[in-house]
Amino acid sequence: MWSRLKHFRRVLQSDLQAVFDRDPAARNTLEVVVTYAGLHAIWSHRVAHFLYKRRWYFIARFISQISRFFTGIEIHPGAQIGKGFFIDHGSGVVIGETCEIGDHVTLYQGVTLGGTGKEKGKRHPTIEDHVMIASGAKVLGSIRIGRCVKIGAGSVVLRDVPLNSTVVGVPGRVVIQDGVRVQTDLDQVNLPDPVTEMFRTMQAEITKLKAEIQELRKQKTTDSSEKGDEQDELKSLQYTDQN
Template sequence: MSRMFLRETIRAYRQRDPAARSDLEVLLCYPGLHAVLLHRVAHWFWQRRLRLAGRFISHLARMATGIEIHPGATIGRRCMIDHGMGVVIGETAVVGDDVYLYHQVTLGGTSSERGKRHPSVANNVIIGAGAKVLGNILIGENARIGANAVVVADVPANTTVVGIPARPVERGSATRPPKPRFDPYGTPCDPCLDPLLGEIERLRTELTDLEARMARAERRETEHAERRETEHAERREPDRAGPRETDHDEPVARG
């Protein structure tokens, strides 16, 4: 089982990291792999209530790799930690299969109470560099967490979230979710998926529409004012001319 775990994890690194040129290079030079392997040992001791031994092994792994994984955390198969420095995974965190974590990622807790207080990450999730996923929340399958995002609420499956606090960006329809794909650093490169740009574009469209409506209203008001002025001028012209003499008027006798 350990050999199969090691073999498939190395294969995952080779498939996703173009810088990995050989199995031996991954085995010797990838601290993310070392941290996950040492975590399996620490987790074995932790499950058998040898808590101090588990903590000590995880402490040694942190010193050697810069990656801190609590021995109580559950890590799935083919979990990749790229670059790795500064990654923190808390005690009650659950990480599924084929999860990809970048450096400075934190799966942290927001409560001082014992019990489940760290995130659960489903299969095939990518969490970008510097992202903070906090609390007892669920990150759904195929989700993408953008770099430096702060996630404090559940993320549905097939959803990409970015920003502080993290907000979803559209990618496909709800009835036809997008096919899972690899997004480097969990961040979509298409600028149209930026929620801030989308909001700015929406406001710009509303402003253009409002300006057009105001221009039409001003034209109608101007036309209405011109008609009233014309009608008023037409009513004043007979008054200026005065009363006209008719054929039936008799001449006025003069003394």
Template sequence: MLRTWVEGIDAIMARDPAARSRLEVLLCYPGLHAVAMHRLAHRLWRWRLRLPARLLSHIARMLTGIEIHPGARIGRRLVIDHGDGVVIGETAELGDDILIYHQVTLGGTSLVAGKRHPTIGNGVILGAGAKVLGPILVGDGARVGANAVVVSDVPAGATVVGIPARPVERRPAGADLLPYGTPCDETLDPALRSIEQLRAEIAGLSARLAALEAGQRGARAPAPSGESG
């Protein structure tokens, strides 16, 4: 347990420039507290002490705003930055060195018992507000953009953005780790680029139509009569 605490603090120090000291991280970072309480709750869950495990996870949610089901399996050096609104479901499995921002959901899409939550590989970044749903796999080193909704497997090393999430050809230049994850905007999302292109075409057609209508009105206007003298 001591080793996991030290690893967690060092992982936060490495990924959050706002962290000024290990003592500050230990006292003031709810993500660290939520993960530590989950590890104890998960141990109780494995011992089939299900009600105490659920009670401890409930207390952790009230204290930190982060909900992690005690059945979820979490690897080493998980960093939950800010954390408020994060939800990790019962059958979710997380690898090592994952970074999760606030409002992320690792949720299920089925009411049937069994594996129904995502598996997240090593070194994955889940941007703020991302929703990863169902028993899908997000491969090692993948990036999920802010507010993306992921409902199918993500290949290792890929970056996905949008609703539903789609892969993009590149990551933003000059950054492997971005605050709040890869932004989901029109410069990266192919669907949004297509919509913007359609909007531009519609605006052009509207302008041409307006010009044609103006020309027709001018052609139908009667010629001015000559002055009588």
């Protein structure tokens, strides 16, 4: 029992220290403990998760909703979160039930760690240690984000990301891996429109078919003309023979 309490205390201290390590605006312990909504949300989640694991589902969910009301951060009590977790300016952050988050992970405002539908079982992402997810990014589905990954603001990540990578864009693309820039198209303005491309392909096919039909009609007209000339010539020969 005492060992669990000591472990719980160490985890809370690591969450507090994470604020000072990663937020230059943090001045003193009193200010952080009293005013930082991200810290309030994660500490409330620690309690709710403790109750959730012991099947006190209603109380755990109730605590998470109270925390959501006061902090604007929604963390399902079933989510597993490691030590040193930091949510900076956390309004709008959503973390799903089957999320697994490692140690020393940083999230910014508007981040969603969610699912992609109504599937059962593991349906939310797994975030490994030392990952940074920037403002407004969405990480969706049962995917794995490797260690030391950085996800850019506004990115939408739908596939696994290897460790030591930087991801940007919609959908998310790896642009740096192991310190080496990955050759990729980063044009986020002139993105392809699949609907327009489909209509262009259909229009090209229609134009091609029209040309083939016109060619067949011309060929048919030519054949009919030649056949008519042959019939006229045959009639002329028959008339000459009769005379």
